[in-house]
Amino acid sequence: MVELLGPAEIRGLAAELDVRPTKKLGQNFVHDPNTVRRIVELAGVGAGDVVLEVGPGLGSLTLGLLGTGAEVIAVEIDPVLAERLPVTVAERGAEAAGRLTVVGADALRVRAAELPAEPVALVANLPYNVAVPVVLHLLAELPSLARGLVMVQTEVADRMAAGPGGRIYGVPSVKLAWYGRARKVAAVPRSVFWPVPNVDSALVSFERTDFESTVDEVNASGGVDREALFAVVDAAFAQRRKTLRAALAGWAGSAERAGALLTAAGIDPKTRGEQLGVGDFARIVAASRASGA
Template identity: 60%
Template sequence: MVPTPDAPAPAPLLSAADVRRIAAELDLRPTKQWGQNFVIDPNTIRRIVQAAGVGPDEHVLEIGPGLGSLTLGLLDAAAAVTAVEIDPVTAERLPQTVQEFRPASADALAVLHADALRMTAADLDAVRPAAAPGGPTALVANLPYNVAVPVLLHALAELPGLRHGLVMVQEEVADRLAAGPGSRVYGVPSAKAAWYAQVDKAGTIGTQVFWPAPRIHSGLVAFTRREPPTTAVSRAEAFAVVDAAFAQRRKTLRAALAGWAGSPQAAEDALVAAGVDPRTRGEALGIEAFARIAEHGPRRAAGEGSA
């Protein structure tokens, strides 16, 4: 038999020593303000990229790239990466890191120095990498713990072209995002995320793969975009019902939605018309039921609230 050649070794990713070296060069001390916990374990990066299922023809959006550990892994798997970074120091350094470790992929990276909670599709389009086939189709990110849910929901709302993704968040947040009706951790994040996508927990990450090491484990959350549950009401109208239902989650929906509907009786009328028992609590309903309630309630011109 003719021996098969050995598979080429994977391209190097940032080691713990690399991360600390770059941080020292920048005189950077990770801050809680921006949720900076840098991944220092290459095997964890490979696990995340593999679990994300990124294709070679995809343009990936990465939020909070930090020093570039995950960025390098994504550049190996995708056609292009746009990284959104709020820290001006790490945003400016990231292209240099890519040039050092992946010189052939330099044109496949774009960096947007911005707050991810305020980024727009136009912002991303303005810095699109030369190698990008189009707008981002996947979101893969180690999200800052303190803003993970609003950042994820904002990205899903602002970028309908995101078809799938994988984000790393605080483990209890991962459990909430993936929870279904009836779970004790099901709530506003669960219901709102379900408007956009099928959301599942995809694993747990320990503390020692980060620098500095957080006190709690992280969770991987995978999502796949799907059509909204209805076109009869807007996302803002459905989310207004979700917010009202969970603002007083121990109360029945008749009582919890009284303010939203105008009175307890009006809330009951909307619930009955939607086929929901007024004695039910919000934690028992999926996003489809919240959307039906919105269809039968007062139409508000309110914004998206906490969406």
């Protein structure tokens, strides 16, 4: 049995460690046990799963994940919090202590070789200011990550799960679509955090489908690697109000060549980036390669 943390325990731990949550590290600690239970339930993890948690903080979600019987690899950049986490787990669920590994590292730079096992799921309350870069880095670095559930700022959640055609659709939307399908699954009230953030939060679930290994798509695109596709995506949205012919001029070498490549890919040069799906961007890259670039 693992005992979860409540508001009093969270504040007590913070006082003991002299922890003052900072905006720089995006520290907003969840102090509501019911929210933790909800996240764990939606994540669908259990005994035998190896779960990666980023930014465990004082351990609220960590305890909930361990309570399912899963093994948890917690990546924590703050050395004070990293040192205290195993103690908290031992105090509130001794039998679970052996299933926790704390890795003191920056999640934006952590490598697979630093982890004791291959995680199959990412479950985390992510710092708002680096949420998307962290998810993209981990998906690229850890092919074993098959699914995830992350708590992020609502605006970021909307972008992560957006499809082509809307104003919120952009670079995060397309790059995540390269790896799989994301969807916004639930809102999270501000009141469950300490300190209370000045933005709303939401949960985003993710299932890896690996665009690059989808046979039909790869055959249609002629085989496209991630870096090449991401470069086109970045160029297309750097000036999102421009047509793709203009926006991709720098990437292609000229507006004329960009227009020719778009036409070869079956895309109207007057189209804007927000109207294209990941498959469309793949065709642009394939057209560029076919032209000898």
